[in-house]
Amino acid sequence: KAGVTQTPRYLIKTRGQQVTLSCSPISGHRSVSWYQQTPGQGLQFLFEYFSETQRNKGNFPGRFSGRQFSNSRSEMNVSTLELGDSALYLCASSFRTGGEQFFGPGTRLTVL
Amino acid sequence: GEDVEQSLFLSVREGDSSVINCTYTDSSSTYLYWYKQEPGAGLQLLTYIFSNMDMKQDQRLTVLLNKKDKHLSLRIADTQTGDSAIYFCAESRDNAGNMLTFGGGTRLMVKP
Numbered sequence: 001k002a003g004v005t006q007t008p009r010y011l012i013k014t015r016g017q018q019v020t021l022s023c024s025p026i027s028g029h030r031s032v033s034w035y036q037q038t039p040g041q042g043l044q045f046l047f048e049y050f051s052e053t054q055r056n057k058g059n060f061p062g063r064f065s066g067r068q069f070s071n072s073r074s075e076m077n078v079s080t081l082e083l084g085d086s087a088l089y090l091c092a093s094s095f096r097t098g099g100e101q102f103f104g105p106g107t108r109l110t111v112l
Numbered sequence: 113g114e115d116v117e118q119s120l121f122l123s124v125r126e127g128d129s130s131v132i133n134c135t136y137t138d139s140s141s142t143y144l145y146w147y148k149q150e151p152g153a154g155l156q157l158l159t160y161i162f163s164n165m166d167m168k169q170d171q172r173l174t175v176l177l178n179k180k181d182k183h184l185s186l187r188i189a190d191t192q193t194g195d196s197a198i199y200f201c202a203e204s205r206d207n208a209g210n211m212l213t214f215g216g217g218t219r220l221m222v223k224p
Contacts, residue, residue: 004154031210043200043214055209090154094210098143098162101210103155 002027004093004104012110018079021107025072025093031055032074033101034066037088046089049074050097078109086111116203118215125223130188132218134201137182141203144177145212146186149198158186158199188220196222 005024013019025032034046045058049068066076072093078085088108094101116136124130136144141163147155161168161175161184168175174187184201198219202212 033210033212035212035214042216043202043212045211045213048209048211050209056211058211092155092210092212097209098204100157100160101145101212102157103147105154 004091004102006089006091006104006107008107009105010108010110012112013081014112015081015083017081018077019081019109020075020077021089021109023074023076023091023093023104025074025091026095026102029093029095029102030072031094031097031101032068032072033092033094034074034076035090035092036060037090037106038086043090046076081111083111085109115213116201116215118199118201118218120216121219121221123221123223124191126191126193128191130191130195130220130222132186132188132199132201132220134184134186134215135182136184136201136203136213138203138205138213139182140206141182142206143204144175144184145202145204146173146175147200147202149200149217155200191220191222193222193224196220 031050033048048056052068063079068074088106090106092101092103145160146158172189176185198217200217202214
């Protein structure tokens with residue numbers, strides 16, 4: 001079974017631009033969660049989608065948004081990028097609530 | 113204070129046992145997880161335990177949970193240089209879907 005895949009793996013953007021990141025969960029998994037990892041703040045939860053519905057949202061500004069498609073693939077979007085958005089963005093997939101959650105390799109976003 | 117806390121650093125000799133500790137504050141924790149992160153990589157799920165369990169063993173890994181003290185530990189037997197990485201504990205909570213709250217990570221260094 002293929003693992004969680006994330007594209008692109010690396011991105012460089014400039015302040016003010018917007019970016020879209022993609023996550024394909026493990027086949028059959030319906031839950032996709034997104035996390036931001038930075039040296040200063042550690043791993044912080046962004047949001048979770050389950051069967052195309054946002055189920056939980058972390059404490060991030062409205063510039064951060066996401067969606068999930070009927071095939072469970074998910075995208076997250078960050079608009080009006082700021083320098084502080086530079087981070088490793090990780091997604092995790094799970095078949096159900098609770099139990100195993102598997103992470104992808106992440107997308108490293110650099111904002112200049 | 114932080115919801116999930118870990119010590120920053122642990123150094124052991126190859127062949128010794130490593131014990132990484134984690135404390136959490138939320139009594140509604142349902143699942144507790146241990147993840148491993150190597151440089152430049154995503155998070156690898158090592159093991160997880162349901163909150164009504166005391167112990168779980170999986171090959172070289174032993175997880176102990178003291179629910180009364182809200183203390184979780186990960187013991188790695190016969191630690192190898194390939195175990196050098198950052199280890200994160202995380203909790204999921206009742207009524208919070210698959211949202212994980214992570215500790216700050218413990219950097220394990222294994223000396224030959």
